[in-house]
Amino acid sequence: MLSHKIPILGFIYAIDCIFGIGKMKGQSSIQVKNTLDFARNEVISVPVSQLKSFLSNNKEGDLRIKDHQNNFLPIQWIDYDSDGKKDELLFLAAVEAKKTNNYTIMADGKTPVPESPVTTYSRLAPERVDDYAWENDKIAFRVYGPKGQQEAVQGIKSSTLSSGVDIWLKRTEKSIINKWYKGYLTDPMFYHKDTRGEGYDPYHVGNSRGTGGIGIWSKDSLQVSQNFVTSKTIAEGPLRTVFELTYHPWSEYGVTETKRISLDLGSNFSKFESNFTAEKKVPNYIIGITLHNNEGQTQLNNKNGWYLHWEKIDDAFVGEGIVVEPAIVEKSWARKSKVADQSNLLVVTKPKQKLVYYAGFAWQKSGQIKTIQDWENILQKQSQIIAAPLLIKIK
Template identity: 50%
Template structure:
């Protein structure tokens, strides 16, 4: 009798398990990712949480996984809460699509299998150990800008300050995160990250210039700019995308209130800048800049396409910098030379939509292995322009 009950219990448990397994297998959806361009693409894409509602009803979000159809390995994913209200808005993954083709990805529930970790990630943070830089990076590039403590030290004649709202570039040779390491080493030995120890270094000078992607107001042959950011807020740090916000004290005679939301995706050479600008009176010429340093580089302006490039020698290599922007937002572009230090710049004079201005700013260094010549950099800029105009299209099949 006991053996019969044991066998019966086993059959019941097996039936329940099989039923749950079958139900779980049915709880999936297919995402078709379509690429309309004539080159292959590998980009971070977002699935709105509303499309995952049925899957999320009876499971934790950590159990939602994505794989390319026909494969078994799960992809890296990242949940994003864009407005920090405690509710996740999007699930990110990196889609890879051939030219003029579509690829299917499958979203499933899986609480057992894990996703392979990778050393290539995005990252950003405030760095109080170096006054108060805000620094961000991915597997290809790194940037930084400067905060209120750095400003205070300049204004009160203390050592270690920086007065600039320009965007600094850190030149990387490696695909893993270097921010924490370089700053930690710099605390031990001041100036550490200004020397290439095999991973790259920071030879780029910003000063009062715009660096690559800082903004200002161009008026009467002068560029008026903000001081350092006043506050910062980290929105997301993850393997696929980092997002943060910088707010500035009102600046210029127009009393401009500026707020930047900056994001950087894995695999991209470009930070996206979404800027909100509010002023008491109409501002004539919001302007994006790229510093020309000593003017030994080569400028290329293409207003019709919204592409602006500077290719310059730095030490024994070259760096290509660039801005990609909707050409309809561009009034005029200027290759400006000045006798004042840090004021020779590429200037892109814009007319924002309402009180918002969006663009992409980025770079590539020849020692990173990403480019060899300015032709390579021009190709990357052109591809970025096409990517922005023709985003990957996601179709959900439930």
């Protein structure tokens, strides 16, 4: 049978060339395989090094991607090291359980790249001292900068001294960062009230770990850094936002930290990548979630590497969580204290030079979850996604 097919394929290719189809040289497809038993809708990262053949024959700006239904997809290029050269190509892949999808790479400078109705976004926010805030279509976060630390030390109540991670409860797919900070300029309580149907910020961080802050557990106490000292936006666009924060040396071990944070469209979890150097041998690194006033429920799953907190804030429940590779976890526990902001769910990890983990949340009023079981299922799926990433083959 094979000997009969070869000339037919050759004939089809020849016809394609006559009519101007198939002129593109280089890679022509991306195969994406989902080995898990649930559907996945995830951002795919393709290193530019794997597109050399295509880009040597076609302009970067002409690259387009079509799905198996012949629809053009939104794409995003990222230059991670700011050298003016693209390092990675992103697109969103929707793959059913135990299925494989094929995406077509083509050169078509005449067809515009589709605009996404939703996006990711991040920036430094000098409107409120110097927060750094980031969001996608589901969730939003912020952390606190050096001016905020300086003002907090001076006793200015509107500023925060903390390396904890704040969460903003949003119930709109639209971007809210710019709108909420603009409102803050005339009303400091603007985003602390849920009066516009978009959500609000009722979450208290203080000196706790918030949702995903880190530290070192030593001598029966938690040692943490202070506010970040520098920030750098690497990318913000329809599919992924990426930025980096640096911190002054902290703890008795003289730890210097650079933290890269990214958030993909459609995800309930930010990815945190902390790179450390230390003057002394470090016993561990911990990841934490505030337990506020020791209320709510916790679940600790060392086997699968996910950790859950479920609490009621005002009139609705919020689920916060951490997901990490189980192999790096030493132990975990819910540490309760009578001291303000010192009650945290703590995940103790082996002291590596690079710590990678995911932290995120879901709010009942966003419509994403109704029960603690819903949130548990999302955490379980995220742990499976980390363990079994989509398989990508470029042809």
